[in-house]
Amino acid sequence: LAKTTQPISMDSYEGQEVNITCSHNNIATNDYITWYQQFPSQGPRFIIQGYKTKVTNEVASLFIPADRKSSTLSLPRVSLSDTAVYYCLVGDDSGFQKLVFGTGTRLLVSP
């Protein structure tokens, strides 16, 4: 499984756009990039998944450059409720997939 590296923590203010970048230099051809969000005292929650270019849903956007060695999770106009830990995961999207989490990025949104 490809190793991922992401910042330990980030700070932002309400209404700002937040971009969290994840490095995955050893990503394999069949690997997808997935992001999870975890609030305190809750289990992780799937946010978004992509393979290349850009993916957007109602929660976030995921930007993946052509070489796929990194990806950026973009949260538009964050609110206090976006304070959470964000995990970047990389792995094959077929068959059995146990999730391999790193330590994630702790995002703190202040008023």
Add this chain to the structure above:
Amino acid sequence: GAGVSQSPRYKVAKRGQDVALRCDPISGHVSLFWYQQALGQGPEFLTYFQNEAQLDKSGLPSDRFFAERPEGSVSTLKIQRTQQEDSAVYLCASRRIEGAGYEQYFGPGTRLTVT
């Protein structure tokens, strides 16, 4: 619809006691996973079931840990002779079918404290 539920939400055990943690997955979900999350760390895989079959238990830290899913729905994670290093949040997750991508649905977890 109802999500994944876990019980109890909090458990305090004296060192040496046995504990049983329950997971009720989303109805109809074939796959069930258990993860262990230490304070300040990401979840770590423990074991995986497809229906009632335990297909991977490579993450169980010792033979004191045992998991079962006898009827392919509810699962129980049992820890015998608990030790202080077992203190963590135990998360259960389910997934609808095989090959359904990386989207797993997690429960709120059981926080185990061993004193």
